[in-house]
Amino acid sequence: MSGEFSLIDKYFAHKQQQRKDVVLAQGDDCAIVAPPADSHIAISTDTLVSGTHFLSDADPAWIAHKALASNISDLAAMGASPAWVSMGISLPEVNEPWLERFCSAFFSLADYYGIQLIGGDTTKGPLTITLTVQGTIPHGKALTRGGANSGDWIYVTGFLGDAKAGLDVILENNISADKAFNHELEKRHFKSTPRVLAGIALRDIASAAIDISDGLISDLGHILKRSNVGARIDVDLLPISSELMQFVNSLDIAKQYALTSGEEYELCFTVPEANRGQLETALSNTPFTCIGQITGTGNLDLHSNDQPLDWQLGGYDHFKVSQ
Template sequence: MSGEFNLIEKYFVDQQAQRSDVVLAAGDDCALVSAPVGSLIAISTDTLVAGTHFLASANPRWVAHKALASNISDLAAMGATPAWVSFALTMPEIDEIWLAPFCEGFFALADQYGLQLIGGDTTKGPLSLTLTVQGLVPQGEALLRSGAQVGDGIYVTGLLGDSQAGLDVILDKSNATKPFASELEKRHYLSTPRTQVGEALRGIASAAIDISDGVISDLGHILKRSGVGAQVEVEQLPLSQPLLEFVGSSPQAQQYALTSGEEYELCFTVPDSREDAMWQALQDIDCQITRIGTINDDDKLRLTLDGQDLAWQLSGYDHFKTN
């Protein structure tokens, strides 16, 4: 890309205070970081592509938030504390009108979560963003998908379904006249990674995952890795009033809550013996926590409403689905 180094210097270098564990962040072939003794480094990489994960016409500040938040959420699901991020940007051409607010959004969220940019790349091509985040978690304390046991409670953070409603507005502007359409569109882009919850659940939760593809799909990953089944009580799903008014009925809102992707909330399991410890650990964290079901030995995921099985045929969010 012509002017690549000027672009990097102007928008990405020296935009943040340097963490004490960053030895070298820019100016050489690799970044150098120092991990504390007794910690493991959690690493996650995601790519967001214009037209698949966001519209090229979307607010670039919101796009930056979504891109980084989705990666931070992966760290939260492992109980890791955010530390460093690398970022590769592909653009059809240099567009500083787009890039300036993008970087404002990117560094605002990075600073909020103590995440320092330590390297990356820029190149010419279709608009896409690839981020690799790294965080720190004490050895033996990482939250995994594989530890759920029969009898564990199933919990989620926040509210579910709003992101899908926001995507409906983005993909079909006729939905813009529905109640709370603009608020839900904003919610699709501006999620809140639950790192504090993840850190608090270390040593308490038996399994965890972030909700990127919908509760149906993501809880299913826990069930598969743990070799268990589950019952989800759909009347317990946490729903927002804007979602209820946007879709017009509780059953429709409940189905949104089960299938909505890119929520970036956490779904986790906790043994009943650790429930009191969980509430104690979470009491000072400003985040709604809701129990939505129980792990069982059915070897499948059952949906119930007031104790009765539902025959809903639902699937999670699919990035490659044609809308």
């Protein structure tokens, strides 16, 4: 891209105070960081592509939030404290008003979570944003997908289903233009809240955790597979917002949205019976709901009013959904 380095200097370099653990940031072949003693580094990479994860005319501030928040959510699911991020971005052209809004929102969210941009790359091409986030976890404290045991209770944070409803608004699927909550659902699709403090608080309480990026059905399935257990979910306990209920106007459909909605970036986690009493204090500032229990079998069973449900549902698939 012509003027790549001037573009980096103008929009990406020197926008944040340097963390004390950053030895060398942008401007060299590699960044250098100094992780805390007795800590491991958690690393996650995610890519957002125009036409798949957002429409080309979407608000660049919302795109920036979605890109960074979705990556920070991976750190939250591991109980990691966010520290550093690298960005690779391709742009079809240099659109300065677009970059101003994108970078303003990106650095605002980064500063809020104490995460520093330490490097990356810019190039010309279809609009694509790839982030690699890194965080720190004390030795032996990482939350994983593989620790759930029979009898553990299953919890989720926040509400579920709003991101899918927001996607319907964006794609104009089954919506009415005069519904005042449409904009709020669209906003929730883009502007999730990474549950970083909840993840850190759960380090010594939860037995397993995952963030909900591909739908509760799919992501809980990852915990079950890694832990070699099953689960029983009471769909009547799923946390559903009033906006979602008004949007779909059907309790059963709202429950199915909650089970399958991708890109929620809430946490799903399991807790042994002995640790349940600690949750109210540990998650005092985070809404959470118990939705079921881990079982000894390898199945995921859905129930309502103590009756089994035969809902054939799948998770969110990035290769099947086009925005």
